[in-house]
Amino acid sequence: LIRSYWPVTDVAAGSEQMIQLHTSGVVAIDFRYRDAVGQWHPRWPVDGTNERLPSAIEYRLQSRSFGEIRRLLVL
Numbered sequence: 001l002i003r004s005y006w007p008v009t010d011v012a013a014g015s016e017q018m019i020q021l022h023t024s025g026v027v028a029i030d031f032r033y034r035d036a037v038g039q040w041h042p043r044w045p046v047d048g049t050n051e052r053l054p055s056a057i058e059y060r061l062q063s064r065s066f067g068e069i070r071r072l073l074v075l
Helices: none
Strands: 002-005 018-021 027-034 056-063 067-074
Touching: none
Parallel strands: none
Antiparallel strands: 002 018, 027 056, 056 067
């Protein structure tokens, strides 16, 4: 996993993007996918033939350093 960030609030001219590599301390990562009617599924495509994108993707990362991190991406 890679975390990228800038050391300033606004990306200013001359500021450099910082990169952190997080490979140790990750205990687990789980994904789930929401279909068009709002049901969640552990994998996508659900039936192996669905060509549409899910309406949302959620991941939960368990880390020794940060605990649980949950992110919901609405597509």
